[in-house]
Amino acid sequence: MKKKPSDKLAHWKNSTGKTAYARYLNGGRLSRAKALEAKCAECTNGYADGRVDCLLPACPLYPFMPYRAGGPQKSGTRKRSGGAA
Numbered sequence: 001m002k003k004k005p006s007d008k009l010a011h012w013k014n015s016t017g018k019t020a021y022a023r024y025l026n027g028g029r030l031s032r033a034k035a036l037e038a039k040c041a042e043c044t045n046g047y048a049d050g051r052v053d054c055l056l057p058a059c060p061l062y063p064f065m066p067y068r069a070g071g072p073q074k075s076g077t078r079k080r081s082g083g084a085a
């Protein structure tokens with residue numbers, strides 16, 4: 001059976017962004033919102049340390065981080081909560 005690029009995610013826990021990242025790796029298209037979720041999943045290696053806040057507010061994607069303290073923001077305004085400045 002031919003391996004798919006997303007097979008490398010098999011050991012990842014289920015999390016927001018995993019399915020979207022797998023779809024992207026396999027050549028699928030993502031909405032902007034799903035791409036943001038996929039990036040955070042990729043960045044944290046599938047939330048290897050747990051589905052928790054990355055605590056990196058310097059990242060431009062931090063307002064949209066799925067497991068951010070207080071939840072992800074709906075718009076791109078820069079509102080910091082959790083993590084160091």
Ligand code: SF4
Binds near residue numbers: 054056060
């Ligand atoms: S918000 Fe956090 S998890 Fe998401 S891409 Fe930025 S540093 Fe990585």
